[in-house]
Amino acid sequence: MKFLALIKKEFYRFFHDPRLIVTMLLPGIVIFLLYSVLGEEFNREEEARQYRVYLVGDSAAAEAIADAAKENGDGVEWLYTDDASAAREEVRDGKASALLVFSENFDASPAGHVDIVYDASDETSTAFYSLAAAVLNIYGMRFTVTAESVTGAEALGMQVLCNILPLLIVVFVFSACMSVTLESVAGEKERGTLATVLVTSAKRSHIALGKIFPLACISMLGALSSFLGTALSMPKFMGLSLNMLGTYGFWNYFLILLLIMSVVPLIVSLIAVVSAYSKSVKEASAYTGMLMILSLVLTLVAVFVPALGNWTVAIPVLNAVVAMQGLLAGALPVWQSLVSVGVNLALTAVFVFVMTMMLSDERIMFGK
Amino acid sequence: MQEHEEIVRAENLKKTFTLSKKQQKIERTGERRRVAVDGLTFSAYRGEIYGLLGPNGAGKTTTLRMLSTLIRPDAGDAFLCGHSIVKEPQRVRDVIGFMTSDLKLEGFFTPDYLFDFFGAMHGVEKAALAARKRELFSRFGIDQFAGVQVKNLSTGMLQKVSLVISIVHDPEIVIFDEPTNGLDVITAKTVTDFLEELRRMGKSIILSTHIFSLVEKLCDRVGILLNGKLAAEGALETVAQGDLERTFFALYEGKGGTL
Numbered sequence: 001m002k003f004l005a006l007i008k009k010e011f012y013r014f015f016h017d018p019r020l021i022v023t024m025l026l027p028g029i030v031i032f033l034l035y036s037v038l039g040e041e042f043n044r045e046e047e048a049r050q051y052r053v054y055l056v057g058d059s060a061a062a063e064a065i066a067d068a069a070k071e072n073g074d075g076v077e078w079l080y081t082d083d084a085s086a087a088r089e090e091v092r093d094g095k096a097s098a099l100l101v102f103s104e105n106f107d108a109s110p111a112g113h114v115d116i117v118y119d120a121s122d123e124t125s126t127a128f129y130s131l132a133a134a135v136l137n138i139y140g141m142r143f144t145v146t147a148e149s150v151t152g153a154e155a156l157g158m159q160v161l162c163n164i165l166p167l168l169i170v171v172f173v174f175s176a177c178m179s180v181t182l183e184s185v186a187g188e189k190e191r192g193t194l195a196t197v198l199v200t201s202a203k204r205s206h207i208a209l210g211k212i213f214p215l216a217c218i219s220m221l222g223a224l225s226s227f228l229g230t231a232l233s234m235p236k237f238m239g240l241s242l243n244m245l246g247t248y249g250f251w252n253y254f255l256i257l258l259l260i261m262s263v264v265p266l267i268v269s270l271i272a273v274v275s276a277y278s279k280s281v282k283e284a285s286a287y288t289g290m291l292m293i294l295s296l297v298l299t300l301v302a303v304f305v306p307a308l309g310n311w312t313v314a315i316p317v318l319n320a321v322v323a324m325q326g327l328l329a330g331a332l333p334v335w336q337s338l339v340s341v342g343v344n345l346a347l348t349a350v351f352v353f354v355m356t357m358m359l360s361d362e363r364i365m366f367g368k
Numbered sequence: 369m370q371e372h373e374e375i376v377r378a379e380n381l382k383k384t385f386t387l388s389k390k391q392q393k394i395e396r397t398g399e400r401r402r403v404a405v406d407g408l409t410f411s412a413y414r415g416e417i418y419g420l421l422g423p424n425g426a427g428k429t430t431t432l433r434m435l436s437t438l439i440r441p442d443a444g445d446a447f448l449c450g451h452s453i454v455k456e457p458q459r460v461r462d463v464i465g466f467m468t469s470d471l472k473l474e475g476f477f478t479p480d481y482l483f484d485f486f487g488a489m490h491g492v493e494k495a496a497l498a499a500r501k502r503e504l505f506s507r508f509g510i511d512q513f514a515g516v517q518v519k520n521l522s523t524g525m526l527q528k529v530s531l532v533i534s535i536v537h538d539p540e541i542v543i544f545d546e547p548t549n550g551l552d553v554i555t556a557k558t559v560t561d562f563l564e565e566l567r568r569m570g571k572s573i574i575l576s577t578h579i580f581s582l583v584e585k586l587c588d589r590v591g592i593l594l595n596g597k598l599a600a601e602g603a604l605e606t607v608a609q610g611d612l613e614r615t616f617f618a619l620y621e622g623k624g625g626t627l
Contacts, residue, residue, distance in 0.1 A: 202489050
């Protein structure tokens with residue numbers, strides 16, 4: 001009864017304040033609009049392109065790239081060669097769109113990789129690169145890029161943007177958790193309203209859980225909003241046909257959702273602990289800002305360091321980002337995702353316990 | 369009802385605080401530790417009002433905070449309705465109502481919502497809670513403000529709301545830290561009248577104050593607290609010796625205090 005009363009109070013506080021609701025749901029709408037507009041810009045209908053692409057080695061992936069181009073109304077002319085240097089010169093001179101170099105026995109070897117040489121200053125060459133990178137991403141293939149005349153942000157291409165999606169999800173999740181948790185825990189402590197609850201006969205563990213559980217549910221709304229915004233804008237953003245998007249099956253989306261659902265209570269409980277420790281919302285915001293930067297560094301590691309390895313499942317937040325990257329690349333890292341969820345939830349339980357201890361500590365609760 | 373049933377017993381309560389560098393600077397002191405309460409022993413009985421009288425910094429609020437289990441004593445113990453504040457803090461919180469200016473109500477909520485919330489937090493049944501709300505809201509004139517957000521209430525009304533919420537669960541012991549501080553004369557009268565009513569109902573009240581007239585008007589027994597120690601304790605007539613104020617300052621100067 002006491003636990004339920006605490007939970008109901010947090011929900012009442014949130015659902016009776018339109019400003020909080022807007023703050024929570026806005027990120028998802030922003031993501032949807034942003035990605036949709038970006039996608040439109042990236043994939044604006046243009047005249048059919050005819051790509052001239054040199055090919056060293058061979059792979060079924062080349063066929064997939066050609067099919068994808070065909071679905072976009074473009075065509076690919078494959079120019080088979082063994083002289084990569086000459087082909088590279090032609091790309092540089094604008095006589096060819098790109099050069100793909102498949103490693104030996106690419107399709108059979110798990111360590112196989114593709115070199116893509118393209119000209120970032122040339123629109124057609126960049127368009128081909130985006131297409132090839134997206135296809136290779138979805139097929140979960142390893143590839144490296146060698147770009148000539150790299151001139152700006154365009155050179156980042158779709159590969160990096162795909163990697164950044166989990167990072168953005170983490171950022172929006174963190175923001176959602178921050179906006180409600182700081183106010184509810186640090187704010188209540190600062191205003192003295194938390195002490196009024198502490199003088200009731202409710203157990204400290206119930207008070208801790210009675211804060212964290214509803215705040216996690218509310219933050220989940222924000223996270224779901226971001227997730228839906230991302231998922232719904234993805235077709236436009238990726239510029240891929242719906243057939244290719246079909247590669248993201250139910251389980252891909254389900255596991256991404258599960259990962260988000262494990263990160264939300266983890267971050268909420270962490271911010272709750274920091275907020276309970278802090279003397280004011282201002283102090284808690286400063287600490288939480290540092291935690292957010294730490295999370296961003298972790299996610300950036302996942303973006304820029306390829307093939308991190310299985311040890312990442314032990315690192316909270318990073319584990320979810322790496323698993324989401326795999327899922328977005330079309331792979332289905334089930335065990336990695338589930339272990340990550342388990343690790344995040346176990347750590348959440350630890351933070352709930354820590355907060356319970358803090359609520360019982362007079363130096364933390366009432367220290368000047 | 370048993371005559372002179374001991375309902376609160378404090379035994380050698382001690383509390384020391386560590387002063388932060390900032391506090392040391394503000395108070396212009398080099399001492400690292402401050403003894404707030406030093407071996408406090410007293411008893412309060414059912415159906416009486418016990419007053420802790422003392423100047424600022426004497427240890428009154430610290431004592432009440434220990435009794436209400438918000439902070440733990442460094443040594444000693446206290447028993448409220450037989451429950452130890454050290455070993456059974458949760459049981460103690462069941463039998464007390466604590467009101468102090470440090471405990472605030474969230475401005476977003478209405479008195480109506482908060483009464484129900486704190487009633488649930490104390491495990492009060494819904495029907496009993498509804499009846500008690502009707503009674504207390506009517507008694508304090510809160511009923512017409514029941515749906516107004518706390519942040520929009522006047523100071524006096526807020527104090528009344530805080531008061532009724534602190535006793536939502538009809539506790540055996542009511543602990544008030546400076547009950548009339550900051551109140552206008554009308555609200556202060558309402559509060560003191562209610563404390564007397566609570567006493568008639570057999571409740572025990574422990575209050576802290578530095579107002580002599582309040583002690584003389586309300587208290588059955590009084591403890592004069594100076595520098596964390598009880599300088600005098602007993603029935604009001606015995607301690608006051610005809611003039612509480614004169615007795616207090618005699619004790620104060622006797623302990624080295626200067627005016």
